[in-house]
Amino acid sequence: MSDSKNGTAFLDKLAADSAKAGGPVVPHPDDTGAVGKTLFDLPGSTDLTVTVVVPKDQLHAAPAQSLVRIKSRTDGRTYLGVVTAGPFAEPDGLRGDSPMLTAVVTHGGDYLPPYHGRFQVTILGEELKDGELTPPRLRPVPNSTVFVLDDAEAGTVLKCGGDVRLGLAVGHERVEVGAPAKAKSVFPRHTAVLGTTGGGKSTTVAGLIARARAAGMAVIVLDVEGEYTVMHEPTDHKAMLAGLRDRNLPPAGVPAKDMTVYHLVGRGTANPAHPNLREFSLQFARLSPYAVMEILQFSDAQQERFLKAYDITKELMRDLNIFPAKDSADQQRLALENDEFERGYPRMMLSLLMDVVGACLSRSEKGPKEGRGKKDRDDEDDAPVAFESRTPALRTSEGKAKLATRVNAANPPGNAISWRAVLGRLARLNRMKVFHDEGGKPPMSYTHLLKPGSVSVIDLSDSGYSELNNLVIADILRGVQDAQDNAYTAFEAAKARGHAAAEPPRVLIVIEEAHEFLSEERVTKTPVLFEQVAKICKRGRKRWLGLCFVTQLPSHLPKQVLGLCNSFIIHKLKDPQVVTLLKRMVGDVDEGLWTRLPNLAAGQAIVSFPHFSRPLLVSIDPSQAKLRLTE
Incomplete structure (x- = not known):
């Protein structure tokens, strides 16, 4: 009885003392909604990083990559930051590896001491009154309150929205990421x-293709494996369907009327059942003679003879009234202004060039003229060159005479071995049967590729040669650039006249397996081809022509190519040298994200776009459209 009275007296005295001191502690009004507070800095603290502690019940309120607002307690400044490490659980008043806790755990005990959470925040900037961020001059003081931003506010701060959706930001419930x-x-x-x-x-x-098309862009896919040839069908992949259900997204293919699959003449396609299938041929005239020499790897002697034959062919085309036509001033001007480092000679066909090389070879096999008399030499100059022509215009007596006159007037260098090598390599190109010739399949119509809201898949899965793929890619890039240049010229001319005109289409070209087309080794051997791509990259910025390079071997891409890219989507990479290279290329990615890169799950990626306030870890949306070769 005495003990009960004493206990009651103690509680009464405690209540009286508490009332005398002002009653229970009232939380500071600024702390409402806070998840934790900042700690003092330690000797190992670094610039722009702050340690935050949270009570046990708030341990999971701020997962990694969450955005937080820190209200500095005494100076009234407000900072925005991102959780870059943690949250970690720590026992109150004990070390996590203390002998007592270690003994309890190893012997199967149930003792769990009181604990709290701790995480590291990297300061993004000081928040001004108008919501803008400015580089911080100071740090939050200790015991400052920390708040987690909700999804709507986080999306506004990250500036990661866009109609070309990519997925959801990791660390947030429903923050959509797009461009x-x-x-x-x-x-x-x-x-x-x-x-x-x-x-x-x-x-x-696949998601980039489908959503860029839906946003009105013209999307061109250079598909070396045929993966994207079935995108007109909705996905039936179980894992994809489950992921789509979680995000309330329906399976959906690209409308078949807006999708075309192109394949080279004489080559198959990965999806012969596609409802909109078209064959196309290449135009030899689009290829710069210097690019042809690089692709075919001519020696110096062979280059000299090839260029000589190329010049003879141009003069012969004028004689045959192929190009430029005698009564066309525009064609005459175009012939004079043509830059052969950029493109080939208009309307030149591979078969005609091979005929000229064959004529030069036949002439060189006759040996030098010095041992013959003047009459013999004159007769030789007048005589048609004896060989079987591939061009109908050279099978007539008049055509043969014009060819002989041009070849003999040019006096090409001898050495039948070199001429035979040039002819052999050109014949290897010709055997591919992919270049446009009289009566053959029509070449690609590049204006059709530039239709807004369309997807054009160039299926290269049956090409069989990496050299052929490179020829196709070079031809497509050149053709699309020319068509886009023409569209911009017409648009600007209409504006200058005060006429209403639709803006040129917005174009996205996806280059799959880019390391095969633009490897470091290949760029060294084919600098002219790379210069063409680099020029397209530089000019495309102003003409709405964007390139998307896709590769699993970024170390094989030349640094110049990566240097041309301002947006990066980086999936799992394990090579430390590649990660080091990307650290130099991609700015503002915090070290915590780079540390996670080798262990990213399938479908996760570090995404850096120019309009983002900072790079993000993103959970990419599953593909709504069907893909071939999906595991």
Whole structure:
């Protein structure tokens, strides 16, 4: 009885003392909604990083990559930051590896001491009254309150929205990540999609293709494996369907009327059942003679003879009234202004060039003229060159005479071995049967590729040669650039006259397996071809022509190519040298994200776009459209 009275007296005295001191502690009004507070800095603290502690019940309120607002307690400044490490659980008043806790755990005890959470925040900037961020001059003081931003506010701060949706930001419930299709600072400044096999690149690219098309862009896919030839069908992949259900997204293919699959003449396609299938041939005239020499790897002697034959062919085309036509001033001007480092000679066909090389070879096999008399030499000059022509215009007596006159007037260098080598390599190109010739399949219509809201898949899965793929890619890039230049010229001319005109289409070209087309080794051997691509990259920024390079071997890409890209989608990569290279290329990615890169799950990627306030870790949306070769 005495003990009960004493206990009651103690509680009464405690209540009286508490009332005398002002009653229970009232939380500071500024702390409402806070998850934790900042700690003092330690000797190991670094610039722009702050340690935050949270009570046990708030341990999971701020997962990694969450955005937080820190209200500095005494100076009234407000900072925004991102959780870059943690949250970690720590026992109150004990070390996590203390002997007592270690003994309890190893012996199966149930004792769990009181604990709290701790995480590291990297300061993004000081928040001004108008919501803008400015580089911080100071740090939050200790015991400052920390708040987690909700999804709506986080999306506004991250500036990661756009009509070309990519996925959801990791660390937030429903923050959508995308890119604006109409911003010239994004897609026209070029994109790189990187990652090892199985990291989710194809899923990312499929979503990029479908949503860029839906946003009104003209999308051209250079598909070396035929993966994207079935995108007109909705996905039936179980894992994709489950992921789509979680995000309330329906399976959906690209409308068949807006999708065309192109394949080279004489080559098959990965999807012969596609409802909109078209064959096309290449135009030899689009290829710069210097690019042809690089691709065929001519020696110096062979280059000299090839260029000589090329010049003879141009003069012969004038004689045959092929190009420029005698009564066309525009064609005459075009012939004079043509830059052969940029493109080939208009309307020149491979078969005609081979005929000229064959004529030069036949002439060189007759040996030198010095041992013959003047009459013999004159007769030889007048005589048609004896060989079987591939061009109908050279099978007539008049055509043969014009060919002989041009060849003999040019006096090409001898050495039948070199001429035979040139002819052999050109014949190897000709045997591919992919170049446009009289009566053959028509060449690609590049204006059709530039239709807004369309997807054009160039299926190269049955080409059989990497050299052929490179020829196709070079031809497509050149043709699309020319068509886009013409569209811009017409648009600007209409504006100058005060006429209403539709703006040129916004174009995105996806280059799959880019390391095969633009490897470091290949660029060294084919500098002219690379210069053409680099020029397209530079000019495309102003003409709404964006390139998207996709590769699992970024180390094989020349640094110049990665340097042309301002947007990056980086899936799982394990090579430390590649990660080091990307650290130099991609700015503002915090070290915590780079540390996670080798262990990213399939479908996760570090995404950096120019309009973002900072790079993000993103969970990429599953593909709504069907893909071939999906595991």
